Amino acid sequence: MRISTSGRICLFGEHQDYLGLPVIAAAISRRISIDGTYRNDDQVILHLPDLGIREDFSLRDTFPYVVQRDYFRSTINVLRRKGLVFSRGFECTIHGNIPINSGTSSSSALIVSWAHFLDRMSDNPANYSQKELGEIANAAEVLEFGEPGGMMDHYSTAIGNVIYLESTPEIKVETLTPKLGTFVLGDSLEPKDTLGILARCRFGMEDVIKKVTSFNPQFSIFSTPPEHLTDYRNILSDDELGLLRANVEDRDILLEGKALLSQSAEEAVDQLFDKHFGDLLYRHYKNLRDFKRTSTPKIERMMDAALLAGALGGKINGSGGGGCMFVYAPEKAEEVAAAIEREGGKSYIITVDSGTRIEDANP
Missing domain, CATH: 3.30.230.10 (Ribosomal Protein S5; domain 2)
Structure with missing residues (x-):
């Protein structure tokens, strides 16, 4: 089996x-x-x-x-x-x-x-x-x-x-x-700083939510619109407000991504779909990089090189502080993979795949 x-x-x-x-x-x-x-x-x-x-x-x-x-x-x-x-x-x-x-x-x-x-x-x-x-x-x-x-x-x-x-x-x-095209996965070969990242992204954000809900019990991470976040400038530091804004923006980026990925084949015009999808990935990446600080200088170099080589967008993957990033490259995947490797990463050209499956049923 x-x-x-x-x-x-x-x-x-x-x-x-x-x-x-x-x-x-x-x-x-x-x-x-x-x-x-x-x-x-x-x-x-x-x-x-x-x-x-x-x-x-x-x-x-x-x-x-x-x-x-x-x-x-x-x-x-x-x-x-x-x-x-x-x-x-x-x-x-x-x-x-x-x-x-x-x-x-x-x-x-x-x-x-x-x-x-x-x-x-x-x-x-x-x-x-x-x-x-x-x-x-x-x-x-x-x-x-x-x-x-x-x-x-x-x-x-x-x-x-x-x-x-x-x-x-x-x-x-x-x-x-x-209908998604090709991705390129880039392993930075750097060990992940999982605990350090979690201390900021999870525990730091949980503290922010406690402060905000104590000030305004009507606040909800699920539904409060981003334009209301300025209400909390006086109770949060600039760093905390940036982290809160990044999480609310990423929440809305996901909803926009879900709507895009749920389009029928007739609705998804390939080039427009691919560009929109890549842009959403990169917007998510910028929040992870700038406010959640999950990127590293090496991953940033890999990302910049991949985009210059033709990738349409991408993000760091997983807990961050090392580990992998990926980019969406429905065209020029080989050039993108080579660009990542020139920056010292290990690249893999990948596609979306099926889940767990039986390859051979003979026990």
């Missing part, structure tokens, strides 16, 4: 899901696969040659967890609680070409693949839907260990293509089917 799952990029709503705001994400044509078969005992043996790692354990020995993020065991436990039975072990090889630790959801794609593989190889397969597999992976990776984290990565990699995800007041997933 061979299962593969895509990585993902966040198109709109970066650093907004933890505020309860929606996101739009796209699965990409970089994937992680699990290729495995049954064993005649209860051992689970996992070969990860890309990382030079081998992991093995018994199906009788899946709890307590032995490492901090014991996702292979936790996924089995989540599925067992849902009623799946495993009477035989497995031997699997895991390969992937998603950049690791770069904001493209390689970890979530791996756990979605593992959940999908386990479901199909259990004694009593439930044949979970892609959405359900995303929820199972989120439970195994986030809920099982009490870690903070949204559903975007798991839903996006599992369901694939382009999704719109709301988390407030309840989870709502909508599949979008835009």
